[in-house]
Structure formats: C-alpha cells, structure tokens
Amino acid sequence: MSDPRRALPSVSALLESAGVRALLESAPRGVVVDAVRAVVSHARFDSTSAPIAESEWMSAIADRIRLAQQASLRPVLNATGIVLHTNLGRAPLAPDAIDAMTRIAAGYSNLEYDLDAGARGSRYTHCASLLRELTGAEDALVVNNCAAALVLALNTIAEGREAILSRGELVEIGGSFRVHEIIAKSGAVLREVGATNRTHLADYERAAGPRTGAILKVHRSNFAIEGFVADTPVRDLVPLAQRLGVPIVHDLGSGLLISLAELGLEGEPTAREAFAAGASVVVMSGDKLLGGPQAGIIIGSAALLAAMRANPLARSYRVDKLTLAALEATLTLYREPERAMREIPALALLGASLADLRSRATRIHDALTAAGAECEIVDSISTVGAGAFPGAELPSVAIALAGDAEHWARRLRAGTPAVIGRVRDDAFMLDVRAIAPADVDALITAVLDARD
Numbered sequence: 001m002s003d004p005r006r007a008l009p010s011v012s013a014l015l016e017s018a019g020v021r022a023l024l025e026s027a028p029r030g031v032v033v034d035a036v037r038a039v040v041s042h043a044r045f046d047s048t049s050a051p052i053a054e055s056e057w058m059s060a061i062a063d064r065i066r067l068a069q070q071a072s073l074r075p076v077l078n079a080t081g082i083v084l085h086t087n088l089g090r091a092p093l094a095p096d097a098i099d100a101m102t103r104i105a106a107g108y109s110n111l112e113y114d115l116d117a118g119a120r121g122s123r124y125t126h127c128a129s130l131l132r133e134l135t136g137a138e139d140a141l142v143v144n145n146c147a148a149a150l151v152l153a154l155n156t157i158a159e160g161r162e163a164i165l166s167r168g169e170l171v172e173i174g175g176s177f178r179v180h181e182i183i184a185k186s187g188a189v190l191r192e193v194g195a196t197n198r199t200h201l202a203d204y205e206r207a208a209g210p211r212t213g214a215i216l217k218v219h220r221s222n223f224a225i226e227g228f229v230a231d232t233p234v235r236d237l238v239p240l241a242q243r244l245g246v247p248i249v250h251d252l253g254s255g256l257l258i259s260l261a262e263l264g265l266e267g268e269p270t271a272r273e274a275f276a277a278g279a280s281v282v283v284m285s286g287d288k289l290l291g292g293p294q295a296g297i298i299i300g301s302a303a304l305l306a307a308m309r310a311n312p313l314a315r316s317y318r319v320d321k322l323t324l325a326a327l328e329a330t331l332t333l334y335r336e337p338e339r340a341m342r343e344i345p346a347l348a349l350l351g352a353s354l355a356d357l358r359s360r361a362t363r364i365h366d367a368l369t370a371a372g373a374e375c376e377i378v379d380s381i382s383t384v385g386a387g388a389f390p391g392a393e394l395p396s397v398a399i400a401l402a403g404d405a406e407h408w409a410r411r412l413r414a415g416t417p418a419v420i421g422r423v424r425d426d427a428f429m430l431d432v433r434a435i436a437p438a439d440v441d442a443l444i445t446a447v448l449d450a451r452d
C-alpha cells in the first residue's frame with residue numbers, strides 16, 4: 001500500500017494556494033502560517049484523518065484560524081441551574097449597569113475629580129451615598145472584592161491584635177479563600193473560640209481581653225449545620241464588644257439588599273439587618289445576591305471607614321471605574337425594589353415562577369423536537385450558588401437530551417457560545433433556571449449545532 005503521507009502538500013505550497021491567500025484577507029499572516037503548519041503536521045502525525053480534497057484542507061485551516069482567533073474570555077450559556085455560578089462569572093449585569101459601564105469606558109470621567117470644587121476628588125465617593133441610603137450605615141467604601149474588604153477591615157482594625165472567631169465559622173469559601181488564612185494575611189491574630197457546632201457568648205467572654213482587636217462573625221455561606229447547634233448572633237455580642245471597646249466585623253458574603261423571603265429564600269440577613277444588629281463593619285460581595293459587578297463593599301461607622309481609606313492597603317485593593325459605574329447603576333435599581341427584582345438578572349432568574357420556567361422549557365423542547373432532536377422536559381432542582389442560601393433548593397425545569405451525555409457535554413462546551421449543563425442519571429440536562437428568556441434562541445441554536 002502506498003504511504004498516504006507522500007501525498008501531503010507542503011506548507012509553502014498551501015500558503016501559495018488561492019484558498020489560503022483568501023484566508024489571509026481576514027486573519028494576520030502569522031496566525032494563518034501557524035494554522036497551515038499545525039494542519040500539515042497533524043496530517044503527518046495522523047495520516048488516516050488527513051484532509052484529501054483541497055476544500056478539506058481549507059476548512060481544516062479555517063477551523064484552526066478560528067480557534068486561534070477566538071477570545072479566551074467569552075460568553076457561555078449557563079444551563080447548570082446554579083444562578084450565581086462562580087466559575088461562570090457569577091452575576092450577569094442589568095442593562096442599566098451595562099449602559100453605565102459603556103458610557104464610562106468610552107471616555108473620561110470624574111472618577112477622582114470633584115466637579116463642584118474643580119479640584120481633585122476621591123473615587124470612593126461614588127457609591128457611598130447610595131450604599132448609606134440602602135443599608136442605613138454611616139459610611140461605605142467599595143474595593144475590589146469581598147476578600148479584599150475583609151483583609152482591609154481586619155488589617156485596619158486589628159493588626160497585631162486578636163480577632164475572636166467561632167470555630168463554627170472557620171470556613172473555606174472556594175479553594176482560594178479560607179478564613180484563617182485571610183486573617184493571618186491581614187496581620188490580625190486568630191483567636192478561635194467554641195466548638196464547630198456550638199459557640200456561646202461565654203466562649204467569647206473567656207477569650208476577650210487586652211489583646212482583643214476585633215470580634216469577627218463570618219456568615220456560613222456555603223453550608224448549613226443542623227442538629228445540636230448553637231450560635232451567638234451579632235446582637236448578643238454587642239455588649240461584650242462595647243465593654244472591650246472593640247469593633248464587631250461581620251463578613252456577610254452575599255450582599256443581599258432586599259429580602260427574598262417571598263421566593264422562599266429565608267435565613268440570609270440583608271445588609272441593612274446585619275448592620276442594624278450592631279456590627280461596626282459589614283463586608284460583602286458585589287457580584288453575589290446583590291447582582292452587580294465583582295466588588296467588595298464595606299459599610300460601617302464613619303471613623304472606621306476613614307481609617308480604612310487611609311490604609312495603604314486600600315490602594316492595592318482599589319476598585320476600577322467600570323466596576324463603580326456598574327455598581328452605582330445596580331444600586332440605583334434598588335431604590336425601587338420591584339424594579340430591582342425585574343431588572344437585575346440574578347434576582348429575575350431567582351424570581352422566575354415554575355410556570356415561567358415550564359414555558360421557557362416548552363419553547364426549547366418544541367424547537368428541538370421540531371428540528372429532530374430527541375429530548376424531554378423533566379423536573380429539576382436549581383440552587384442560588386456563590387454560597388448564598390446554601391440549603392435552599394429551588395424547583396426548576398430541565399431539558400434532558402437523548403443520547404450519550406458525555407458526548408453532548410463535550411460538543412456543547414466546544415460550541416459558540418459554549419453551553420454548560422449537567423449530567424444526571426446518565427442524561428445530559430439543560431436546566432432553564434439560569435437561561436434568561438433572551439438567551440432561549442441562542443440555546444436552541446447551540447444544541448442543534450452541537451448535533452453534527
């Protein structure tokens with residue numbers, strides 16, 4: 001048998017061909033040359049699947065060029081049923097937030113310029129008054145994320161002194177955030193009290209003394225403990241903190257601004273409630289239940305926040321103008337809570353009724369079956385994600401695609417946009433909870449494209 005490799009065209013011959021010359025019109029020469037080399041070397045390595053006709057060579061080269069030119073960071077459709085999926089970018093932004101970012105991104109802004117005084121201003125003024133209004137706190141400061149907010153707060157308040165924390169709150173929030181490591185990096189000294197399941201006021205009292213710099217409360221974001229448990233709420237710690245003359249720092253995590261009890265989501269305090277309970281400082285994320293951009297929000301007493309602004313660490317955690325633009329626009333929506341529920345995508349997705357989800361699923365199912373893709377509508381359970389409302393299960397609806405689940409998973413991940421779903425009972429599931437109504441058509445197209 002003849003060696004098919006002998007018939008392979010050379011890189012230079014391909015580069016001279018009319019087909020590749022046409023591709024050079026739409027991609028930089030270096031990218032095209034690399035693509036041609038890669039296709040030829042792949043064909044040498046695996047001659048059985050090597051292109052034969054000229055058109056096959058061109059389409060293999062065009063595919064390589066497309067892969068080389070696609071952005072690393074790109075949109076995906078979230079069919080996991082997890083609304084605030086940290087790996088998928090947490091909260092999608094509201095249209096107003098996107099408009100605000102676009103406006104600020106395109107030109108100059110008064111980021112650090114006081115337009116009244118005609119003099120240098122501070123970026124930290126921009127969301128402060130809205131946050132005061134929405135949380136009841138005396139002052140507010142926005143930094144890059146909640147982890148940074150916690151380090152800044154502890155470093156400012158308790159560097160070189162002890163931060164008392166219940167063993168039940170010594171948690172890990174995602175692989176890169178473990179509370180004890182964050183405390184160590186802040187320069188505060190962790191003073192653990194109580195037991196994993198129970199911590200009483202007396203435990204805090206025994207640990208308190210001249211070395212105490214702060215009492216820390218960390219919201220158990222991503223798990224729930226049940227059974228023989230006891231917790232000392234912030235309210236009960238206030239007299240002790242006052243006696244010691246130290247602040248209570250509450251790491252709230254989620255950044256809930258309005259109650260979601262009507263959606264059946266209970267047990268997570270709002271920022272206003274957390275502050276009213278007596279914490280001197282509350283820190284939270286911008287991109288969890290608040291539904292805004294990645295940010296760390298610190299609310300609390302004016303004196304403590306002034307000290308945090310003056311801390312050199314604040315400079316290294318400083319927030320970017322696009323974040324401030326998106327956050328301000330998102331916060332503004334909260335002035336009208338019904339509007340926030342409607343227009344902030346995370347809240348709208350969480351608020352969708354089972355009937356909404358069924359009709360979303362039916363649209364997808366009918367379009368897929370009409371195009372010959374076998375699937376069925378099944379019950380599903382979705383979750384809030386990002387560690388918020390850890391025990392909560394929201395009834396949802398999914399499309400189960402017939403056929404090999406791993407094959408679907410791989411093909412859908414490779415599409416544009418990629419679709420991330422989940423495998424349950426050996427079937428590939430597309431949970432519709434986190435598919436916004438505006439993304440339904442894109443999802444249908446992506447599934448049909450992934451078939452062949």
Ligand SMILES: *Cc1c(COP(=O)(O)O)cnc(C)c1O
Pocket residue numbers: 145146147148173177218219220221222251252253254284285286295296386387
């Ligand atoms: C999510 C979370 C954090 C980390 O927030 P980032 O904004 O991701 O840095 C910190 N603390 C708690 C309690 C959390 O839930």
